[in-house]
Amino acid sequence: MALPRISQIAGTGVYVPGDDVDTDRIIPARFMKCVTFDGLGEYAFYDERFEEDGRPKAHPIDNPKYAGATILLGGRNFGCGSSREHAPQALYRHGFRAVLAESFAEIFFGNAITLGMPCLVMDGRDIRALAALIDEAPQAEINIDIPNNQVSIADISFPAVLPDHAREALVNGRWDAIADLLEGLETVKATADKLPYMRAA
Amino acid sequence: MGKTLFDKVWEAHTVRELPNGMTQLLIGTHLIHEVTSPQAFGMLRDLQLKVLYPHRTFATVDHIVPTDEREEPFSDALADAMIKELRKNCDDFGIKFFDISSGKQGIVHIVGPEQGITQPGTTIACGDSHTSTHGAFGAVAFGIGTSQVRDVLATQTMALRKPDVRRIEVDGKLSPGVYAKDVILHIIRKLGVNGGLGYAYEYAGSTFDNFTQEERMTVCNMSIEGGARVGYVNPDQTTFDYLRGRPYAPAQENYDAAIARWKSFASDKDASYGDLVKYAASDIGPTVTWGINPGQAIFIDENIPSPEQLAEKDRSTAEEAYAHMKLRPGQPIKGTKIDVAFLGSCTNARLSDLMEVAKYLKGKKAKGGVKAIVVPGSQSVAAVAESMGLAEIFREAGFEWRGAGCSMCLAMNPDKLIGDQLCASSSNRNFKGRQGSPTGRTVLMSPLMVAAAAVTGEISDAREIFGLS
Numbered sequence: 001m002a003l004p005r006i007s008q009i010a011g012t013g014v015y016v017p018g019d020d021v022d023t024d025r026i027i028p029a030r031f032m033k034c035v036t037f038d039g040l041g042e043y044a045f046y047d048e049r050f051e052e053d054g055r056p057k058a059h060p061i062d063n064p065k066y067a068g069a070t071i072l073l074g075g076r077n078f079g080c081g082s083s084r085e086h087a088p089q090a091l092y093r094h095g096f097r098a099v100l101a102e103s104f105a106e107i108f109f110g111n112a113i114t115l116g117m118p119c120l121v122m123d124g125r126d127i128r129a130l131a132a133l134i135d136e137a138p139q140a141e142i143n144i145d146i147p148n149n150q151v152s153i154a155d156i157s158f159p160a161v162l163p164d165h166a167r168e169a170l171v172n173g174r175w176d177a178i179a180d181l182l183e184g185l186e187t188v189k190a191t192a193d194k195l196p197y198m199r200a201a
Numbered sequence: 202m203g204k205t206l207f208d209k210v211w212e213a214h215t216v217r218e219l220p221n222g223m224t225q226l227l228i229g230t231h232l233i234h235e236v237t238s239p240q241a242f243g244m245l246r247d248l249q250l251k252v253l254y255p256h257r258t259f260a261t262v263d264h265i266v267p268t269d270e271r272e273e274p275f276s277d278a279l280a281d282a283m284i285k286e287l288r289k290n291c292d293d294f295g296i297k298f299f300d301i302s303s304g305k306q307g308i309v310h311i312v313g314p315e316q317g318i319t320q321p322g323t324t325i326a327c328g329d330s331h332t333s334t335h336g337a338f339g340a341v342a343f344g345i346g347t348s349q350v351r352d353v354l355a356t357q358t359m360a361l362r363k364p365d366v367r368r369i370e371v372d373g374k375l376s377p378g379v380y381a382k383d384v385i386l387h388i389i390r391k392l393g394v395n396g397g398l399g400y401a402y403e404y405a406g407s408t409f410d411n412f413t414q415e416e417r418m419t420v421c422n423m424s425i426e427g428g429a430r431v432g433y434v435n436p437d438q439t440t441f442d443y444l445r446g447r448p449y450a451p452a453q454e455n456y457d458a459a460i461a462r463w464k465s466f467a468s469d470k471d472a473s474y475g476d477l478v479k480y481a482a483s484d485i486g487p488t489v490t491w492g493i494n495p496g497q498a499i500f501i502d503e504n505i506p507s508p509e510q511l512a513e514k515d516r517s518t519a520e521e522a523y524a525h526m527k528l529r530p531g532q533p534i535k536g537t538k539i540d541v542a543f544l545g546s547c548t549n550a551r552l553s554d555l556m557e558v559a560k561y562l563k564g565k566k567a568k569g570g571v572k573a574i575v576v577p578g579s580q581s582v583a584a585v586a587e588s589m590g591l592a593e594i595f596r597e598a599g600f601e602w603r604g605a606g607c608s609m610c611l612a613m614n615p616d617k618l619i620g621d622q623l624c625a626s627s628s629n630r631n632f633k634g635r636q637g638s639p640t641g642r643t644v645l646m647s648p649l650m651v652a653a654a655a656v657t658g659e660i661s662d663a664r665e666i667f668g669l670s
Contacts, residue, residue: 018517018518018521019514019517019518020394020395020494020518022494022630022632024611024630024632024633024634024635025632025633025634028634028639029264029611029612029613029635029637030612030613030637032236032264032613033236033265033277033279033280033283033613034239034279035239035240035243035282035283035286036239036240036243037240037347047633047634047639052638052639052640076395076514077394077395077398077428080394080395080428080494081330081425081426081630081632082329082330082611082630083237083328083329083330083332083344083345083346083425084236084237084346085237085240085328085346085347085348086347088346103395103398105395105398105428106398106399106428106430107330107344107345107346107425107430110345110346110349111346111347111348111349114346114348114349115348163362164221164222165221165222165223165362166221168220168221168222169221169223172220172221174220174221176348177219177223177352177359177360178248178348178351178352178355178356180219180220180221180225180360181219181225181352181355181356181358181359181360182250182355182356184216184217184219184225184356184358185253185356187216187217187225188216188225188227188253188356188357188358191214191215191216191227192227192229192254192357194213195213195214195227195229195323196459196462197229197230197320197323198227198229198254198257200256
């Protein structure tokens with residue numbers, strides 16, 4: 001299960017302003033009536049993008065100016081609420097490959113890293129400055145340099161950080177933990193054997 | 202230096218350190234439901250893996266289950282496909298399924314405790330953020346995503362980073378009409394919806410010591426709404442008495458040994474914490490939300506805050522909240538007209554919640570035009586409530602008495618708000634669109650406050666309506 005090493009991401013960006021953007025907003029619950037994640041991409045931010053009668057609401061991710069954006073910019077506590085992996089899956093399947101925000105809710109963060117979609121924390125002022133640069137030059141390439149904790153556009157750079165464990169996992173191609181976890185199975189059994197409640201009834 | 206319960210449980214379940222510095226942690230108990238597990242089983246099949254400890258995984262169906270017409274096939278073909286998929290996965294992999302026909306189906310966070318599956322000193326995971334509920338028993342319980350459901354199925358472990366522990370002490374006696382729900386709404390209001398980021402919450406103090414297990418569950422349930430993935434209360438005699446004799450609890454002859462082991466996990470007196478905050482129970486009043494996240498809360502007799510009363514960082518979300526809720530800053534929340542009263546969810550649909558409401562609702566009627574529904578947390582809760590005559594009290598009061606499930610907490614079944622209806626709700630999230638209509642409005646509160654709103658047709662102070670003082 002060799003995974004690609006993720007250390008540099010390049011693409012154009014789109015800013016979705018707002019704090020505490022919860023996972024119900026990222027993918028409304030009615031779209032979770034499914035047994036696969038296929039097709040979730042078109043429902044990302046659905047109720048923020050469309051009126052109930054289907055008319056578009058002019059959401060940034062539908063703005064032709066930002067067409068093809070693969071880097072999503074957000075606010076504070078991005079991805080709070082429900083643990084639904086459907087949320088990062090919907091963003092990934094919509095085409096996003098990284099999220100830059102002031103802070104992330106913990107479960108969303110872990111789910112996104114497991115998909116190989118880095119979530120980097122930036123200062124709020126830097127996010128807004130980057131958003132302003134994108135607004136001026138929407139097709140300008142943004143470069144995310146994961147090992148060096150940096151995001152740049154044209155010749156301007158901003159600090160953008162990942163916790164050590166996530167950075168290590170991404171740059172070494174170990175962002176999906178399953179291979180590492182399977183390697184520890186013997187020790188898992190030894191640990192379980194010490195716990196009375198793990199015994200079969 | 203002593204250790205916290207969190208430290209001790211973490212140590213006992215640590216398998217090894219992973220190359221990236223995270224911990225491979227054994228998850229002793231895995232709870233699954235129909236929404237977040239099917240893709241995980243799909244991944245398991247793709248990788249040709251088995252479930253490592255099938256006897257430590259327990260399933261039920263809750264999110265999509267209709268609460269009125271429960272005969273299969275369900276009228277919603279997608280919901281019907283989901284229950285059948287879960288049934289098949291449980292059959293294929295040898296997993297115990299509390300199916301509708303078992304009489305024990307219900308919301309996963311209500312079924313686990315009532316079956317005695319949830320136990321002190323254990324680790325629990327479930328693909329649902331309200332898994333923190335189980336911390337009420339002194340378990341360390343994590344809400345997880347679907348890839349982690351796969352990880353736990355295949356390896357009974359997850360990769361995790363150890364958080365700090367914040368101890369939250371609440372001392373004293375709650376005033377009449379103030380409940381566990383108000384305590385947790387108050388804590389979230391004070392610490393913020395992201396204040397718990399990077400922390401596990403340890404709830405302690407005399408208020409918690411005197412709480413029943415079910416009250417502790419209500420508080421732990423909403424830890425995630427404060428940003429803390431894990432919340433727990435140290436186990437004590439209340440916990441041991443609750444679990445004794447339940448189907449999956451240790452047998453009577455082993456029970457004393459189990460208690461001794463469970464007690465050993467409780468936090469040491471000299472344990473060190475990453476942070477400590479204290480509140481007085483007497484400062485907490487009946488609390489309701491006015492906005493679009495659970496931290497936007499006020500006491501029932503307060504006015505909706507104006508932007509200048511809020512910290513600058515909270516102002517833009519407040520503006521968004523006024524617009525969505527169609528409420529004006531500076532106005533009282535009391536007297537706001539409601540359309541729907543929802544009594545249910547993993548936060549507040551246990552027997553004690555229904556008993557407390559029925560005690561005051563008896564002989565009263567929901568206001569004409571208000572749609573009022575009660576959704577018991579499990580079939581077991583429903584059965585006992587029916588045998589006690591509670592269902593009858595609710596029906597006579599004009600409430601619809603429904604079958605068990607998550608229902609209008611997240612509206613994945615047919616129970617949904619319509620248009621911009623405003624719902625007085627005993628659930629846990631007031632996010633935009635949460636209750637099934639993108640423009641629907643949710644006001645979170647305790648079950649008795651939901652009953653008061655149902656009776657008057659507006660957000661009300663239950664103490665006044667039901668004569669508590």
